Amino acid sequence: MSESMVQVRSVTKVYERGKQKIEVLHGLTLDIPRGDFVALMGPSGSGKTTLLNLIGGLDKPTSGEIVVGGSRIDQLSSGQLAHWRAHNVGFVFQFYNLMPVLSAEGNVELPLLLTRLSAAQRRKNVAVALQVVGLADRAKHKPRELSGGQEQRVAIARALVSDPQLLVCDEPTGDLDRKTADEILGLLQVLNREHGKTIVIVTHDPKAAGFARRTLHLEKGQLLEQAA
Amino acid sequence: MTRGGFVIANLLRKRTRTILTLLSVIMAFLLFGLLQSVNTIFNAGADFVGATRLMVQARVSFTSPLPLSMVPKLEAIPGVARVAYQQWFGGVWQQNTPLIMFCLDPQRYRDVYPEWVMPDAQWQAFASTRTGMIVGKQLAEQFGWKIGQKIPIASNIWPQKNGSKAWTFDLVGIFDGKDEDWKKRTNLAFIQQDYFEEANQFGVKGRTNFFILKLTDASQARAVSRTIDSMFENSPDETKTQTEKDFNISFVKQIGDIGLIVRWILFAVFFTLLLVVGNTMAQSVRERIPELAVLKTLGFSDGSVLGFVLAEAFALCLSGGLVGLLLASLAGAMVQKGTGGQFQLQLDGSVWLLGVAAIVLMSAAVGLLPGLRARRLRIVDALAGR
Numbered sequence: 001m002s003e004s005m006v007q008v009r010s011v012t013k014v015y016e017r018g019k020q021k022i023e024v025l026h027g028l029t030l031d032i033p034r035g036d037f038v039a040l041m042g043p044s045g046s047g048k049t050t051l052l053n054l055i056g057g058l059d060k061p062t063s064g065e066i067v068v069g070g071s072r073i074d075q076l077s078s079g080q081l082a083h084w085r086a087h088n089v090g091f092v093f094q095f096y097n098l099m100p101v102l103s104a105e106g107n108v109e110l111p112l113l114l115t116r117l118s119a120a121q122r123r124k125n126v127a128v129a130l131q132v133v134g135l136a137d138r139a140k141h142k143p144r145e146l147s148g149g150q151e152q153r154v155a156i157a158r159a160l161v162s163d164p165q166l167l168v169c170d171e172p173t174g175d176l177d178r179k180t181a182d183e184i185l186g187l188l189q190v191l192n193r194e195h196g197k198t199i200v201i202v203t204h205d206p207k208a209a210g211f212a213r214r215t216l217h218l219e220k221g222q223l224l225e226q227a228a
Numbered sequence: 229m230t231r232g233g234f235v236i237a238n239l240l241r242k243r244t245r246t247i248l249t250l251l252s253v254i255m256a257f258l259l260f261g262l263l264q265s266v267n268t269i270f271n272a273g274a275d276f277v278g279a280t281r282l283m284v285q286a287r288v289s290f291t292s293p294l295p296l297s298m299v300p301k302l303e304a305i306p307g308v309a310r311v312a313y314q315q316w317f318g319g320v321w322q323q324n325t326p327l328i329m330f331c332l333d334p335q336r337y338r339d340v341y342p343e344w345v346m347p348d349a350q351w352q353a354f355a356s357t358r359t360g361m362i363v364g365k366q367l368a369e370q371f372g373w374k375i376g377q378k379i380p381i382a383s384n385i386w387p388q389k390n391g392s393k394a395w396t397f398d399l400v401g402i403f404d405g406k407d408e409d410w411k412k413r414t415n416l417a418f419i420q421q422d423y424f425e426e427a428n429q430f431g432v433k434g435r436t437n438f439f440i441l442k443l444t445d446a447s448q449a450r451a452v453s454r455t456i457d458s459m460f461e462n463s464p465d466e467t468k469t470q471t472e473k474d475f476n477i478s479f480v481k482q483i484g485d486i487g488l489i490v491r492w493i494l495f496a497v498f499f500t501l502l503l504v505v506g507n508t509m510a511q512s513v514r515e516r517i518p519e520l521a522v523l524k525t526l527g528f529s530d531g532s533v534l535g536f537v538l539a540e541a542f543a544l545c546l547s548g549g550l551v552g553l554l555l556a557s558l559a560g561a562m563v564q565k566g567t568g569g570q571f572q573l574q575l576d577g578s579v580w581l582l583g584v585a586a587i588v589l590m591s592a593a594v595g596l597l598p599g600l601r602a603r604r605l606r607i608v609d610a611l612a613g614r
Contacts, residue, residue, distance in 0.1 A: 058525060058607045079529050086527020093611070097522045101237040106229045111526045113231055158526075 004067070005166060005198040006032035006055050011064030011074075013050050013221075024050045025221040027064070034165070037192040037199045039209035042218035048202040049170055051218065055200060056089050056168040057081045069165060086114045090159025094171035096151040098143040098158075104130065104150075105139040108157045115162065129157040133187060149180035156187060160197075167191065169201040173208050185211040235539045241512075246544070249508045253548025253590075254555065256501040257583060261556025263490045264579045270486045279449040281340065283475035284439040284456055287466035290478075291316075293435035294465050302439060305455055307448035312340040313436040315421060318385035321371060327381070329417040331424040331436075334362075340442040343410045350375070350401030358423040361397035364414025365404045375399055381417075387429045395427075412566065438475075498590070506594040509541050513598035520602045521610030534603040541595025542588075549587035553580060 008030040015022045024047045032038055032055075040048045053059040054066055057073045060081075066074045069088055076084055098107045105126050112122040130136050133153040143151050152172060159167055169188065173181030189211050191197045201212065209215045217224040239246055284302065286292035293315075302311045312332060319329035334355040338344070346362065354360045361379060373379060377399045387393045397419055405411035425433045441456075443449060453469040460467045470478065513520070520533055528536075553575060560573035575583075 053608050056525075058611075079531075082524065082527050082529040084527075085525065091525050093522075097518060097525075097611075099234075099237075099519055099522070101241050102229070102234070106234075106237070109229050110234075110523075113229070113234070114527050119230075 003034045004031050005034040005036065005069060006030070006200070007065070007067040008051070008055070009065040009067075011051075011054065011061040011066060013047070013054065013059070014062040023221065025054075025061070028221065028223055030216070030223060032198065032200065034198055035192070035196050037189070037211070037213040038201070039212035039215040040200065040202045040218060041204065041206070041209055041215055042224075046218040047221040048218050052168050052170055052200060052202050055166075056091060057085045058091075086111060087162065088164050088166060090156075090162070090164045090167045092152070092155050092159050092167065092169035092172045094174040096143070096148075096155045096175075098151055098154055100143050103140050103142055104135060104146065104154045104157075107143070107154055108161050111158060111162045125161055126157075129161040130154075132160060132191075133157045147180075148176050149183060152176065152180075152184050153187065156184070156191075160191070165196075165198055167197050167199045169199065171202055171204070173203070173205065178207075181205070181208065231536075232539075235536060235543055238512075238516075238536070239540055239543055245508060245512075249505055249544060250548045250551075252501060252504050253545055254552040256497045257549045257552025257586075258555045258559070259497050259552075260494060260583060260586060261553045261575050261579060262559060262573065263494055264582060265556070265560055265573045265575055267487055267490045268576060268579060269573070279471040279473075280443055280446050281472050282441040282443065282449060282453055282456075282469050283472055284441060284467050284469045285437065285475070287457075287468045290437050293432075293437060294439065294467070296434045296436055298439065298460075298465065301459070302441060302456065305452060305459075307444055307452045308441050309444045310336065310339045310442040312336040312440045312442075313421070314438055314440065315424065315436045316385070317419065317424065318383045319417060320382045320384055323382075326384075327367070327417050328415060329381070329419065331419050331421045333421050334360075334418075337418065340440050343406045344403040345406050346401050346403035350403075353400035354418075354420070357398055357400050358420055358426075359396070359398050360400040360423075361417060361419045362401035362403055363399065363417045365402055365411070366414040367417060368399075368402045370415075373399055373402075375402060386424070386432075388427050389429050391429065440472075441469075498586070501590065502593055505541070505544065505590070506597070509537070509544075509594050510598045510601075512540070513537055513602055517602075517605060517610050518613070520605060521607045524605075524607050525611070530603045534599040537599035537602050538591065538595040541599070542591040545587045545591040545594070549583060549590070553583045 008028055010027045010029055011025055012023060012027055013025040015024060028047075028051065030051075040051060042048050050059070054061055055068060057068070057076070061074050064074070065072060071084060071088070073081060073084060099110065102110070108126045108129050109122055112125060115122075117125065127136065127139070130139055133156050135150060135153050135157065138146060138150060143154070146154065167188070172188070173184050176184060185208055188199055188201070192199050192213075199212075201208070203209055284294070286294050296313065299311050299313070302308055313336070315331040317329040317331050319327040321327055334351065338351055350362065354362050363373060367373070379397050379399050381395050381397060382393050383395060384393070388395060403414065405414055421436070441452070443452060449471065456469045457467050523533055523536070524530070557575045560575055563573040
């Protein structure tokens with residue numbers, strides 16, 4: 001687990017809200033080894049989600065360097081970044097963000113439309129991803145026909161299906177009850193331990209953070225400590 | 229699933245809204261197809277092919293009368309077999325039902341129009357009864373007229389010598405058409421030219437609105453037409469000679485500039501459609517901002533997201549547009565059949581091409597703004613609901 005999956009070097013992020021400039025991250029430096037499972041914790045406004053968005057290539061830093069899987073993603077154009085995201089990172093959101101018009105398998109297949117895979121191969125990959133999250137029997141169901149936990153499993157299958165090495169999860173259990181949350185976190189743990197996925201989650205929940213290998217605390221845009 | 233499948237799934241997200249929008253597109257393109265066909269008819273050049281009869285009217289307008297003294301000159305032209313004439317009477321049944329009613333010479337008219345079927349005795353009665361009137365079967369059935377009745381008809385143009393606009397005619401015959409096409413046109417009424425000339429207050433005599441020429445050979449139609457118009461060129465009674473079909477079209481053209489009317493109607497229709505479909509697309513995109521952000525998160529480029537929105541607009545306009553144009557084709561064929569081929573309201577290739585171009589333009593117009601909004605949206609802002 002020594003090779004770095006994510007390297008964040010002296011990153012600052014400044015948001016402009018009208019005439020006001022808000023610096024959310026102040027020269028933050030961070031290393032996440034390949035195969036790690038990291039929980040980012042901290043109070044609201046500490047910059048957790050901003051950091052996660054930068055690592056996932058959804059946003060660009062104002063200054064500093066970000067290297068993920070060997071790519072300097074802070075230097076990529078918008079189009080290159082979209083292409084990079086499609087092949088290198090999977091996303092899981094608090095409110096699942098599934099497409100309501102598509103079935104579970106349709107949602108999981110969506111990222112594969114960006115690949116050159118044949119329809120048959122896509123269907124096969126979708127079936128495997130749904131099997132991994134334990135939802136093979138709900139493939140034809142629309143999101144509204146699924147429980148919250150099942151929806152989040154579909155979202156995880158969607159994040160997994162193109163086989164990215166990095167999963168970024170923003171409050172993945174924030175909308176779930178304790179039991180379901182533990183099941184989802186257990187699933188992420190399996191993906192980390194058995195499938196070698198590097199996982200970064202943002203959470204307010206110490207119990208959720210307990211599933212990670214280590215927890216990083218952020219406050220006012222700076223990394224406070226590292227806990228094993 | 230394919231990208232196309234995803235586009236269709238999104239279109240069917242709110243079925244009622246999509247169906248209503250689709251119906252408005254269908255209606256707009258139905259109107260477009262029919263009106264463009266009308267425009268094509270009115271803009272078409274003269275077609276003399278297969279014409280067995282020609283209509284001669286004053287060059288200025290058919291409302292300017294021509295002298296009956298032209299009859300022998302017209303009949304002397306090689307290729308002309310017989311000449312009939314018709315004078316518009318402006319008949320009105322009861323108080324407000326206008327009739328298509330003409331004054332004519334019975335024998336000449338019968339010779340030129342063998343398509344009207346009526347017993348010889350009734351033709352003879354028409355020729356020999358000065359106040360005689362014959363009507364088409366449709367008209368007789370519509371008003372319950374029977375042979376032998378005296379029919380009071382008012383004329384909104386011609387009063388009698390005593391100043392009264394009320395005329396009375398003796399119904400001496402009811403004619404039918406020789407086939408289905410002609411049967412559909414039996415909504416006409418005819419009276420004697422001689423009686424009209426004798427009884428009208430203005431002393432109009434020896435003049436008519438137009439002549440109908442029966443030709444010996446259909447292939448000579450164009451030549452005969454040119455001969456007549458050049459014969460009367462620079463005379464007080466310059467003529468315009470055309471086929472029956474073109475005459476009927478120019479009759480409708482008296483209403484106004486049909487092309488301009490059609491263009492304005494279509495402008496209004498498409499402007500309204502632009503607002504309706506444009507609003508639907510804008511609303512649809514507005515509702516899906518987080519979903520579009522998720523697409524970008526998954527790796528779909530800005531261009532792909534723009535493409536999805538444009539594809540939705542195109543699918544909506546294409547499906548509605550094609551159904552509308554197909555319905556216009558069917559309606560056109562029905563009109564053509566209903567008028568016995570007189571009004572050839574068919575969607576030709578140029579109308580279809582114009583329709584497809586309108587579909588593409590409409591798709592771009594309604595899809596581009598919401599599409600660009602989707603293209604521009606920043607993932608982190610959209611996911612955060614900003």
